[in-house]
Amino acid sequence: MITRIVMLRLKDAFRNEADIDAIARQTGEVFEQSALIEGFSIGRPSDVHTKREWQLLFTLQFRDQDALEAWRSSGLYRVLFDQFLAPMRLRVRATNWELAMTTECELWNEGLLSVECSAIDS
Numbered sequence: 001m002i003t004r005i006v007m008l009r010l011k012d013a014f015r016n017e018a019d020i021d022a023i024a025r026q027t028g029e030v031f032e033q034s035a036l037i038e039g040f041s042i043g044r045p046s047d048v049h050t051k052r053e054w055q056l057l058f059t060l061q062f063r064d065q066d067a068l069e070a071w072r073s074s075g076l077y078r079v080l081f082d083q084f085l086a087p088m089r090l091r092v093r094a095t096n097w098e099l100a101m102t103t104e105c106e107l108w109n110e111g112l113l114s115v116e117c118s119a120i121d122s
Contacts, residue, residue, distance in 0.1 A: 001038070001099050002068050006058040009091040020044070020055055023088065030080045031060065036071040038063055054093075068096060 014023070024042045031040045039061040045051035062068040071077055081092075 002062040002065055003097045003099050004060045005095050007054045007093045008056040008089055010055045010088055011090045014088040034076050036067045
């Protein structure tokens, strides 16, 4: 499983709550249209320090690197990143990660958190 993490910094004119909500919603609608994306999350900063630098976070899960590369060359990707987001974004930072097996653990104060199985045994 490959996870792509994309952080998006918006231009000042688009950093209001209404625009951020609309961008997140419309981006999610595009992600839902791709059979290449196994799952996704859209996040907002949880603290003021992060909010100064980044306004949105996308995590996308892909079956393998080939599926990720197919997504990045797809028409949906081109429309989303090169047309829809391009005029509103100031900066994009993206990284790709191959994740080991994960499981979900219930934490008494946090809800659900994915952790590696090996972390539970140590």
